[in-house]
Amino acid sequence: MESQEPTSNFIRNRIRKELESGAYEYIVTRFPPEPNGYLHVGHAKSIVLNFSLPQEFGGYTNLRFDDTNPAREEQRYIDAIREDVHWLGYQWKNECHASDYFETLYGYALHLIDRGLAYVDSQDADAIREQRGTLTEPGRPSPHRDRSPEENRDLFERMRAGEFEDGAHVLRAKIDMAAPNINLRDPVIYRIRHQAHPRTGTEWCIYPSYDFAHGQSDAIESITHSLCTLEFEDHRPLYEWLLEHLPVPSRPHQIEFSRLNLDFTVLSKRRLTRLVDEGHVDGWDDPRMPTIAGIRRRGFTPQSIRAFCNEIGVTKSESVIPFGALERNLRDDLNVRAPRRMAVLRPLKVVLSNFPSDETEWFEAANHPQNPDMGTRQVAMTREIFIEEEDFMEDAPKKFFRLKPGGEVRLRNAFIIRCDEVIKDDSGRVVELHCSYDPETRSGQPGADRKVKGTIHWVSASHSVQAEVRLYDRLFNVPHPAADKERDFVEHLNPESLEIIPDARLEASLADAGVGEHYQFERTGYFVPDPLTRPERPVFNRAVTLRDAWAKIEKQFSQG
Structure with a gap:
């Protein structure tokens, strides 16, 4: 059963201390899925964390769709994500989209350009990647890194106007090509994509990167705690650099936790x-x-x-x-x-030879053996019933306690039967059993307590459904x-x-x-x-x- 007491963890403990110290009056989190597929159980861990903390400590959660890549996003994924979050038992305060902030993000990009903190690079993706360096070698500056703010603004405005084809230019933040953290080596923050967006249509042909949209969207929504999985830990310095150099209305804090990994499946x-x-x-x-x-x-x-x-x-x-x-x-x-219900997955017909062919007898069965509040139901017994194939064995070993030739079992909720005859088809496969029942072993009869070692389930042939x-x-x-x-x-x-x-x-x-x-x-x-x-x-x-x-x-x- 679901535990009612929240499990203590480092994020919960940190938030409690911050609230007790007065650093926050309440907390605001967000769940920010990209609408390019369905959510999986790994996302469920993030959903539970992001929604349960504000429920416990006061505050609220936003559902924000990270719709910055129109080539992969569809409305059906948005609809499925909404349904999944609701099904898990949560309700968001605001539904937001990164695309709601495209104009504001564009203004932030111009802010960086005007202060010499971003530039338009006209190299292709392969050249930029090759110049980025490695974990042991610093990157090399782009030949376009020293373009003037005026030239960069002109090019970027023309990028937005649609003058250039995909890949002709990108906008990069101007940080440090020798930084030990590769994410700070002048990351790309805008790309040209002549691709209609599900919500904004053809209004835009440049789109921000996730790293650029993420932190600024958090700040616009006054998110206090941006909870991310560990793969974003190396991105946190960029998250903080952008917040520090942009005129954002608030300063959220990113905290990372381990993602959910399950065996015998994939969560990518x-x-x-x-x-x-x-x-x-x-x-x-x-x-x-x-x-x-x-x-x-x-x-x-x-x-x-x-x-x-x-x-x-x-x-x-x-x-x-x-x-x-x-x-x-x-x-x-x-x-x-x-x-509880009885169901026979692989039916084997049993004919109760001494049970009247024109009668139906009803037995009372508990709907739940440990919960009498669930009540009982009536189960029909007829001359022909079905049992599981695996509950009969013709050449049974000594410790087989289900039905076998000459052997007895109790039919659950009913009485004891004995296997008298085995009917086979031309191939030798068992297709039917002829059995007799002991009427004295019904509930309330003198032989009701007679013990046999096996009890099996069954359904009536005429009062069951295929x-x-x-x-x-x-x-x-x-x-x-x-x-x-x-x-x-x-x-x-x-x-x-x-x-x-x-x-x-x-x-x-x-x-x-x-x-x-x-x-x-x-x-x-x-x-x-x-x-x-x-x-x-x-x-x-x-x-x-x-x-x-x-x-x-x-x-x-x-x-x-």
Whole structure:
């Protein structure tokens, strides 16, 4: 279950001290996704952090779309991001876009130019990259670095006016080509892109870099704490340099924390985009994808995601979290909230030879064995029922306690049956069992307490519904698919990540289950209706198994 007590971490502790000292009256954070794809569970960690801190200490969070690269941004991604944040249980105060500030950012660029702190470079990208230097060698100045402010302003204004083609010029901040931090070696802050923008149309043909837009957008919105993942730590000196040299209305502070890394998946938007574009998955919301849309469709709950993020905490140490930890939080959540139902995934017909063919008997079954408040339901028993194929074995070993020729098991919530005859087809495959039931073993009868070693689930043949059930598993079959330098990460895709069972049989009431309703299929796992489900053809996704079948595998990988 989701913890109600916030986990202590270095960011939370710092903010508490700053508020107690009077440095801030309240805090303002922002979640700044780039709308060029769907959010993944790594973003969920950032969402939980950025929204929970203002909730705890007072303040608010802005949702800001970093829409500075029109070539990759689409409205559908904006819509999906809004839905994901809402689904996780959060509401932003202001929805903002970096494009809201394009005119202000342009003015800031002119401010740098007029003070000799930015210049137009007319070299191509390869030349600029080659002159940038290395970690051990300083960069070399551009031949255009000493252009006068007047010439730079003229060129930059003409860049905005659309006089030049893409790549003809860039605007660079004039900082220090010998700086140990490569990000300070005259970084590019504007590029020419003759590309229509989803929100501003063709008004602009120059666009700011992320580094230039990020800190200034924070300042315009009066963000107090700009919380970023560790890859932006080396960018912080540039973030601070720009704030120091521009007439911004406030001074936000950037704090970095480690990103979320999960095993047996990838959390790179570039790689996730490739999985979608190349058809390795069925879209961004494929339940095998680690996107928030994907895990929502698979059956994860917002409570389980928030609990998971709270459990793993916020640190500066990079680590890889087992995917099983995410699943465990879902099990803990669904174990409490999910009602129980019987479902037979691989049906084997059983004929109860001594049960009247024209009768239906109703048995009472608890919806949740530990929660009487969930009530009970009526389950139909008929002459013909279905059990799981794996619950019968013709040549059973000694310790097989389910059904076998001459053996007995108890049907859950009903009575004990004995297997009397095995029916096979021409190929020798078992297609039907003829059994007899013991009426004295019903609840309330003298033999109700008679013990047998096996109890199995079942559904009535005439009071059940045929359904498609989708069993999802790890998307990759190695823990770190992107770390393999010799093989493309897609070569590690798990060919068994999806199994579709077209003819499962479920309790009839499940035909009316709505999207978002969770159920435990007894002895099988937790399931949720897929958005494609229909009463006449239910479709259920397995959210998670009852037990962690990957725990030993993950342990073996972690030990080398």
